[in-house]
Amino acid sequence: MTAFAEAGRADVVRDGTGERLFRHRPGPDHRHYLIRTACGLSLPVDADPVETWAEKIARTSGFAHVRHTAELSGRCPDCDPERARAR
Numbered sequence: 001m002t003a004f005a006e007a008g009r010a011d012v013v014r015d016g017t018g019e020r021l022f023r024h025r026p027g028p029d030h031r032h033y034l035i036r037t038a039c040g041l042s043l044p045v046d047a048d049p050v051e052t053w054a055e056k057i058a059r060t061s062g063f064a065h066v067r068h069t070a071e072l073s074g075r076c077p078d079c080d081p082e083r084a085r086a087r
């Protein structure tokens with residue numbers, strides 16, 4: 001675990017402003033997030049299969065500058081009423 005990745009783990013972005021700053025982030029900083037729909041926070045997640053898939057499509061299609069977006073969303077354990085009750 002690099003210091004950079006650790007920093008990314010703490011990279012909390014609020015969704016309430018109308019602007020999702022974590023989207024379309026170019027360069028090595030590019031990553032995908034698991035968005036918490038209830039509290040509006042996001043968690044960077046491993047997306048190697050997505051990157052591999054996107055690269056393959058770009059390579060086989062002959063397209064240049066192929067971009068992609070992918071995001072996951074759901075309720076984090078802290079916001080899930082079902083789990084909170086079971087605690």
Ligand SMILES: [Zn+2]
Pocket residue numbers: 036038039040075076077078079
């Ligand atoms: Zn939450």
Ligand SMILES: [Zn+2]
Pocket residue numbers: 030031032047050051068
């Ligand atoms: Zn990606």
